[in-house]
Amino acid sequence: MATNLQGKRVVVVGGSSGIGFAAAKLALVNGASVIISSSNQAKVDAATKRLSEFNPGGREVEGRVCDVKGGESAIKAFFDALPEFDHLIWTAGDPLRIGYPDIDLAQTQDAFAVRALGPIYAGKYAPSHMPKSSKSSITLTIGSVVRKPRKGWALIAAIAGSVERFTKGLAVELAPIRVNVVSPGLVKTEMWDSTPAEQLNAIVSGAEKTLLVQHVADADEVAEAYLYxxxxxxxTGETLNVDGGGVLA
Ligand SMILES: NC(=O)c1ccc[n+]([C@@H]2O[C@H](COP(=O)([O-])OP(=O)(O)OC[C@H]3O[C@@H](n4cnc5c(N)ncnc54)[C@H](OP(=O)(O)O)[C@@H]3O)[C@@H](O)[C@H]2O)c1
Known part of the structure; x- marks a missing residue:
């Protein structure tokens, strides 16, 4: 039986916007205290303020800055400074490098830094701050590209595929702490803010016509998957696909 998160502490890396912010909000609704983190101080401050104002149960809300691109030392320092926590959600993602093979391949490794290498470092440095129990969990994030790559998305598919396999390996390493990954389809979030409105409208209306569920999710709808x-x-060791039936469409 699912229990609520009363008295638990949830850390959300990437919690200053989009899916991570919605997951932090839902964790608060479920009785947890939350610590959100991302690379930009102003975004962390603004999101922490919004969460504190929302906060239905008056739980503890905190924001911390960590640029995951700082690599192993930055991520170790981030976790070492945290109080003990029960759940880690990782939604951090920098702008996508779409367009392979016609992109600068010198930046290929950098493309893995936030979405793939970040969780690899977190998998080493987070668990010592978590109770060793199946009540503790790490939930990572990929995308439906892993099952249905589109033209130009091969590099993103490689990143997502590596994170999906890492999830299974990490679940074995960290047991009984559970490790899973959410794979969303198209979600209306700040990630799309830099896409020209006309182009974004075309993507969304195209998706609404093809998705089995006939709508494009917002972050709150997808956040339910993380809470589950x-x-x-x-x-543990599972991928939860939350794509509106996009892979079947
Ligand atoms: N939205 C979609 O349609 C969709 C679909 C499938 C998969 N996804 C995946 O889901 C994840 C979350 O997406 P979203 O839509 O919620 O995106 P979002 O709104 O852009 O949120 C991304 C978060 O990552 C943080 N971040 C970026 N670079 C970082 C860094 N170097 N260090 C630490 N944090 C960093 C951002 O904050 P700062 O800028 O302050 O660092 C922000 O909090 C991403 O991996 C995305 O690829 C999204």
């Missing part, structure tokens, strides 16, 4: 994985102590 935090709460259900019997799920």
């Amino acid at each position: 994985l935090l709460k259900c102590g019997y799920v």
